[in-house]
Amino acid sequence: MIRIIAGGKKNTGEFASLIAEYEKRLRKPFEISWQFMPEEKLSAYLAGWPFTGSEFVICCDERGKNISSDEFSACLSGAFLASREVVILIGGAYGFSDFVRSKADLVWSFSRLVFPHRLFRVMVVEQIYRAQEIIRGGKYHHE
Secondary structure: OEEEEEEOOOOOHHHHHHHHHHHOOOOOOOOEEEEEEOHHHHHHHHHOOOOOOOEEEEEEEEEEEEOOHHHHHHHHHHHHHOOOEEEEEEOEOOEOOHHHHHHOOEEEEOOOOOOOHHHHHHHHHHHHHHHHHHHHOOOOOOO
8 A cells, every 4th residue: 555645735636536546546655645734743743753753754845856666666575575555745835954855764855846736646656556557577667
C-alpha cells in the first residue's frame, strides 16, 4: 500500500478523473490511499514526525533528487521487499521544512520546475503506475 499525504483540498474535477484512471490499473502492493490536510495542519503534523521508521517516506520537493522512472520503481520495490509502507508527501505552495526533508528516506524532485499541486498529484500517480509496470515487465514503459 502506498499512502499519499497531500497538502490542500481533495482531488476534484478532471484531475480526479485522471487520477482515478491510473488508480484503477494499480495492483497490490501499489494501491493508493489518500490523506488530505490543509497546508498549515500538514506542516504542524509533520513537525512532530509521526512516522515510526517502518515507513519509507518520500518527500516531493523541488530541492530534492531528480531520479528516473527506473530508479523510482527500484525505490518502491526495495521498500516493499523490506516490508515498509510507502508514504509520499506532497506539500503546499512553500514545500517542506529542512527538518522534514532531513527525516525523509528520499527527497524526490520531478524537475527544477514548479508544478500546480493538482497536476503534480496526477503525475505522481502516473509514476506509481509506471513503476508497477516496470517491475512486472509490462509494455507501458519504453526504454
